[in-house]
Amino acid sequence: RVKQEGRNGFRFFDPGMQEHSARALALSASLRHALARQELTVVYQPQQDLHGGGLYGAEALLRWHSAQWGPVSPAEFIPLAESSGLIVPIGDWVLRTVVQQLAQWDAEGLPPLRVAVNLSAVQFAQPHLAQTVQRLLHESGLGPRRIELELTEAVALRDPEAARRTMEALSQAGMRLAIDDFGTGYSSMSYLKRFAVDLLKIDRSFVRELHSNPDDQAIATAIIQMARSLGLHTLAEGVETEAQREFLRARGCDAIQGYLYARPLSASAFADFVRTQPKLS
Numbered sequence: 433r434v435k436q437e438g439r440n441g442f443r444f445f446d447p448g449m450q451e452h453s454a455r456a457l458a459l460s461a462s463l464r465h466a467l468a469r470q471e472l473t474v475v476y477q478p479q480q481d482l483h484g485g486g487l488y489g490a491e492a493l494l495r496w497h498s499a500q501w502g503p504v505s506p507a508e509f510i511p512l513a514e515s516s517g518l519i520v521p522i523g524d525w526v527l528r529t530v531v532q533q534l535a536q537w538d539a540e541g542l543p544p545l546r547v548a549v550n551l552s553a554v555q556f557a558q559p560h561l562a563q564t565v566q567r568l569l570h571e572s573g574l575g576p577r578r579i580e581l582e583l584t585e586a587v588a589l590r591d592p593e594a595a596r597r598t599m600e601a602l603s604q605a606g607m608r609l610a611i612d613d614f615g616t617g618y619s620s621m622s623y624l625k626r627f628a629v630d631l632l633k634i635d636r637s638f639v640r641e642l643h644s645n646p647d648d649q650a651i652a653t654a655i656i657q658m659a660r661s662l663g664l665h666t667l668a669e670g671v672e673t674e675a676q677r678e679f680l681r682a683r684g685c686d687a688i689q690g691y692l693y694a695r696p697l698s699a700s701a702f703a704d705f706v707r708t709q710p711k712l713s
């Protein structure tokens with residue numbers, strides 16, 4: 433097709449940024465239609481409780497299977513959705529989809545789990561975010577504790593006063609708040625004291641070489657200890673080996689998420705996974 437010849441042409445004389453931005457522009461154009469064309473889905477990655485060994489909860493992760501481009505990673509399309517403003521309708525759709533899924537699982541008799549949803553800065557800056565999520569939960573007859581909202585340090589610190597108000601409203605409404613990719617952003621930790629945070633998600637970059645890298649061991653241990661002193665929970669991301677899980681368990685980390693326990697699963701595969709779990713305590 434013409435577009436692809438164009439891309440190949442770019443690659444021929446300029447293998448750098450221009451090709452990247454040509455792809456970005458073309459992807460953004462496709463993304464505009466992704467919702468209407470039902471190309472977006474949500475998968476659910478189980479999280480393991482390190483105290484009892486059972487299910488801690490799950491994280492909802494967006495997937496885009498484009499008719500034109502095939503599967504596109506969220507690491508690539510979420511930034512495009514953010515810069516084009518599409519993240520607002522897409523983010524609303526994710527929240528609605530997760531809430532409806534929770535209600536359906538309840539109706540099917542699954543234990544009442546908590547699902548974490550990622551929020552980007554643009555969504556977080558919306559003045560009525562707390563009311564919107566509350567209304568969605570109320571319409572589906574779900575309690576606020578069933579949803580956890582994940583935001584990064586950068587989102588929390590962009591406009592600290594507005595962020596504090598939004599987090600306060602979400603927390604007042606009973607929703608749990610998690611800081612995603614903890615330790616990779618600006619490490620002004622005073623916000624942990626002022627903000628109504630419940631959970632720190634230790635970034636995968638500190639977990640990857642946990643078996644061999646003393647710096648990562650020191651950082652992970654320090655995050656867990658600090659969180660415990662502040663009365664916050666910790667969850668480690670990207671846990672792939674038994675050695676990583678044992679290190680984290682021994683240090684008092686509350687939960688893990690990663691390929692060792694489970695990959696992100698379709699809604700029906702996730703329900704099957706939950707049914708094979710020992711009963712929640």
Ligand code: C2E
Binds near residue numbers: 505510551612690
């Ligand atoms: P994240 O929120 O930090 O999500 C965790 C990422 O780590 C996911 O990548 C997950 O598939 C991956 N992962 C989980 N366990 C392992 C493991 O053991 N090893 C490795 N190597 N990776 C693991 P994914 O699904 O590609 O998502 C990437 C990022 O895209 C997310 O990072 C999040 O920042 C963003 N994202 C995904 N869904 C949404 C969404 O609905 N809304 C927004 N705003 N952002 C989203």
Ligand code: MG
Binds near residue numbers: 491550582612
């Ligand atoms: Mg996340």
Ligand code: MG
Binds near residue numbers: 669
């Ligand atoms: Mg994360």
Ligand code: MG
Binds near residue numbers: 635
């Ligand atoms: Mg991450």
